[in-house]
Amino acid sequence: MTQDNKLQVEAIKRGTVIDHIPAQVGFKLLSLFRLTETDQRITIGLNLPSGELGRKDLIKIENTFLTDDQINQLAVYAPHATVNRIDDYNVVAKIAPTLPDRIDRVLTCPNSNCISRTEPVFSSFAVKQRQDELHLKCKYCEKEFAHSVVMAND
Incomplete structure (x- = not known):
């Protein structure tokens, strides 16, 4: 107000x-x-x-x-x-939302070689908290990215 x-x-x-x-x-x-x-x-x-x-x-x-x-x-x-x-x-x-273990269907993997970019599959990331930073690991290419990298990609 x-x-x-x-x-x-x-x-x-x-x-x-x-x-x-x-x-x-x-x-x-x-x-x-x-x-x-x-x-x-x-x-x-x-x-x-x-x-x-x-x-x-x-x-x-x-x-x-x-x-x-x-x-x-x-x-x-x-x-x-x-x-x-x-x-x-x-x-x-x-x-109040709580950080999930996974986030599906929302983000795009920053790895240009990941199959999720070319195949008809839904994106899926494991969510990991490391000290004060959030990391996301792609289910398909198994690469881990800082939260900021994935966010900048979308």
Whole structure:
């Protein structure tokens, strides 16, 4: 909310709100997770003021609820995001994504020789936490990449 207590992005009656997305990541999430492949209304807030992040993105999708797998895969891109399930304009569940063991069908392997780039298979990466850095290991070529390398590839 702003100083005069007005919502900057309109409330939804029923659906999902993904909040606390790092600024400049909202559009990437829409694309990677194919969230726009629906006929439901989607409201996007970009570079909104945030006490915690300075600036944040926000996505609201009416009449759509993410699966637990989808929610947890968000942690790779937005580790501090919250996913709110809305019913009758009220938050009925507030979920913090947890880092999954695998992320499937979302990313592209940066290895140009990987079969996932040319064969009709879905991408699949094992998620590994190393000290303060996230690494992703491709199921097919078995190469491991820093999170930032895979993100820059998509």
